[in-house]
Amino acid sequence: MSQRFKDIDYIDLLLWLFRAVIIIIVIWGTVAKIFLGRGNAYTADDWIDFFVSGLSQGSLYALIALGYTLVYGVLFMINFAHGEFFMSGTMTATVFVALPLSASGFLDEHPIIGMLAIMLTAMLISIGVAVLTERVAYRPLRRAPRLVPLITAIGASFFWQYFFRGLYGSSLVPFPELAVLQGKYNLFGIEILKTRAVVVVASVVMLVGLYFFVMRTKTGKAIRAVAEDKDVAALMGIDVDRTIAITFATGAAMAGAAGVLYGLVFRQVHFFMGFVPGIKAFTAAVLGGIGSIPGAALGGLFLGVIEAVGPPLFLEGLGIPGGHQLKDVIAFTMLVLVLIFRPQGIIGERLAEKKA
Amino acid sequence: MALLEVTDVHTYYGNIHALKGISISVAEGEIVSLIGGNGAGKTTTLRTISGLLRPQHGSVTLNGEDLHQYKAHQLVSKGIAMVPEGRGVFARLSVAENLEMGAYHRNDKDGIADDLKRAYALFPRLDERKTQVAGTLSGGEQQMLAMARAMMSRPTLLLLDEPSMGLAPVLVELIFSTIADINKEGTTILLVEQNAHMALQVAHRGYVLQTGEIVLQDSAKNLQRNAMVQKAYLGID
Numbered sequence: 001m002s003q004r005f006k007d008i009d010y011i012d013l014l015l016w017l018f019r020a021v022i023i024i025i026v027i028w029g030t031v032a033k034i035f036l037g038r039g040n041a042y043t044a045d046d047w048i049d050f051f052v053s054g055l056s057q058g059s060l061y062a063l064i065a066l067g068y069t070l071v072y073g074v075l076f077m078i079n080f081a082h083g084e085f086f087m088s089g090t091m092t093a094t095v096f097v098a099l100p101l102s103a104s105g106f107l108d109e110h111p112i113i114g115m116l117a118i119m120l121t122a123m124l125i126s127i128g129v130a131v132l133t134e135r136v137a138y139r140p141l142r143r144a145p146r147l148v149p150l151i152t153a154i155g156a157s158f159f160w161q162y163f164f165r166g167l168y169g170s171s172l173v174p175f176p177e178l179a180v181l182q183g184k185y186n187l188f189g190i191e192i193l194k195t196r197a198v199v200v201v202a203s204v205v206m207l208v209g210l211y212f213f214v215m216r217t218k219t220g221k222a223i224r225a226v227a228e229d230k231d232v233a234a235l236m237g238i239d240v241d242r243t244i245a246i247t248f249a250t251g252a253a254m255a256g257a258a259g260v261l262y263g264l265v266f267r268q269v270h271f272f273m274g275f276v277p278g279i280k281a282f283t284a285a286v287l288g289g290i291g292s293i294p295g296a297a298l299g300g301l302f303l304g305v306i307e308a309v310g311p312p313l314f315l316e317g318l319g320i321p322g323g324h325q326l327k328d329v330i331a332f333t334m335l336v337l338v339l340i341f342r343p344q345g346i347i348g349e350r351l352a353e354k355k356a
Numbered sequence: 357m358a359l360l361e362v363t364d365v366h367t368y369y370g371n372i373h374a375l376k377g378i379s380i381s382v383a384e385g386e387i388v389s390l391i392g393g394n395g396a397g398k399t400t401t402l403r404t405i406s407g408l409l410r411p412q413h414g415s416v417t418l419n420g421e422d423l424h425q426y427k428a429h430q431l432v433s434k435g436i437a438m439v440p441e442g443r444g445v446f447a448r449l450s451v452a453e454n455l456e457m458g459a460y461h462r463n464d465k466d467g468i469a470d471d472l473k474r475a476y477a478l479f480p481r482l483d484e485r486k487t488q489v490a491g492t493l494s495g496g497e498q499q500m501l502a503m504a505r506a507m508m509s510r511p512t513l514l515l516l517d518e519p520s521m522g523l524a525p526v527l528v529e530l531i532f533s534t535i536a537d538i539n540k541e542g543t544t545i546l547l548v549e550q551n552a553h554m555a556l557q558v559a560h561r562g563y564v565l566q567t568g569e570i571v572l573q574d575s576a577k578n579l580q581r582n583a584m585v586q587k588a589y590l591g592i593d
């Protein structure tokens with residue numbers, strides 16, 4: 001027994017304590033909420049509401065997180081400009097497609113065609129921005145130390161923010177409301193906001209589609225081959241540069257679509273709108289294990305739900321008022337915790353050891 | 357004119373002068389082996405031929421066509437396939453997907469299906485493990501997969517980098533008899549080995565590489581009898 005305890009040093013002990021404290025706080029808050037009824041009284045419908053809104057927010061995180069995970073998979077680089085891929089497509093589609101279609105009444109007459117046109121525009125613009133960024137800012141640095149492209153990505157992020165601010169101005173642009181999406185669906189007696197339902201369904205369809213693209217198609221397999229070994233991939237006849245560009249484009253297409261869904265929910269877009277969802281989605285990708293596609297999807301959903309349910313549950317239970325404003329604290333606390341305790345992510349594998 | 361002509365090639369890693377003017381020729385239908393100790397430049401030679409490295413000086417031609425106007429991935433359709441050192445299987449792709457990647461540049465579905473059947477016939481072990489991810493295969497199975505994958509591109513010239521490395525003697529025998537079979541079916545082979553004994557048995561001709569220079573070249577039979585080769589690479593005093 002003395003042998004067993006000899007190996008434990010103070011840092012480990014401290015980390016264990018830290019872990020225990022966090023768990024106790026969460027459980028304490030939850031118990032206090034459920035059994036002592038601290039804070040606001042919520043009905044079952046309220047809880048369902050929190051959960052569904054978390055799910056819809058989380059599916060947006062999931063879509064954006066895919067871009068981080070795909071790019072990390074092939075380049076081992078965190079593409080901090082990914083939030084701007086998300087923003088650029090939606091802003092452009094809103095200004096040039098959504099608002100004109102809405103003003104002419106087309107959007108309400110043919111909502112499906114209209115939405116598809118908006119989505120397609122957003123995805124194409126996001127893809128264009130992503131491919132351009134990869135070509136100009138990242139590709140020349142492919143053999144540079146890993147910190148270099150990271151810093152470049154931050155620079156690219158600023159560049160695109162101010163580029164689109166220059167184009168569209170710095171004020172909020174309203175995203176048109178769709179008449180068909182007002183109100184709620186009744187699903188087995190549960191009332192769900194139509195926009196949220198559409199967001200969840202659209203996201204799930206895209207996530208599944210992407211999974212099949214990466215797992216089943218020749219191009220998807222090439223992406224996975226490049227992620228494992230670029231030299232060997234080239235020896236197989238795979239054009240590595242082109243495959244990396246396709247990887248960026250794929251992630252950007254998902255981000256562009258997510259941006260339009262974001263517009264549907266929040267009904268406004270802005271040149272800075274990529275920042276917070278970008279960081280949240282990065283958190284989701286890390287939570288799920290960066291590099292893993294199912295991980296990004298689950299990480300996104302998990303983060304969305306925790307952010308929505310966490311504040312009314314354990315934050316209110318702890319007697320913290322205005323818990324909803326603290327949802328970012330929950331998200332980033334989770335990021336820090338995962339990085340400390342489980343850097344491979346919740347379901348991810350140990351990338352660092354194998355690849356480094 | 358030989359199928360492959362490497363003429364006075366110099367390749368550098370930064371300041372390191374790894375190949376100091378190497379000339380090798382491989383005629384159609386031959387097995388040529390390149391032997392040499394650790395760090396002699398064998399891998400560098402193959403990587404230069406396959407386009408992963410650019411020589412500073414000198415030329416590499418296949419059927420008289422200069423290869424360095426192409427990028428590495430374009431050389432596959434020119435007929436060059438390579439089994440890299442350490443096998444280089446895609447560990448997280450299944451066996452079947454690895455083989456599919458070998459045929460990446462091809463679009464003839466029927467031909468690919470035929471070649472897949474032949475690959476499985478050549479290595480029945482791979483057939484049993486089709487759906488398994490390659491990372492879970494044993495070293496020998498990975499070597500079989502790497503060779504089968506390279507053959508999926510229907511190469512005219514196959515480059516093999518130490519296929520016997522780290523394998524049990526039984527498997528080494530199997531790999532070398534497969535090399536002979538592949539060659540009999542018409543594929544020209546440039547074989548890099550530290551296992552000079554096996555390499556010279558299967559090859560027609562050989563080159564000896566030392567610190568980036570070819571120091572000897574002859575028929576495999578003569579090399580086996582050469583005193584220097586015996587001492588340095590065959591462990592015979």
Ligand SMILES: Nc1ncnc2c1ncn2[C@@H]1O[C@H](COP(=O)(O)OP(=O)(O)O)[C@@H](O)[C@H]1O
Pocket residue numbers: 369372374392393394395396397398399400401
């Ligand atoms: N990536 C590299 N960077 C720098 N030097 C290298 C690199 N790869 C190989 N070398 C050097 O080039 C020489 C030849 O290496 P290599 O071709 O791998 O030899 P071999 O395959 O015969 O063992 C060695 O001196 C080795 O240290």
Ligand SMILES: [Mg+2]
Pocket residue numbers: 398399400441
């Ligand atoms: Mg070597």
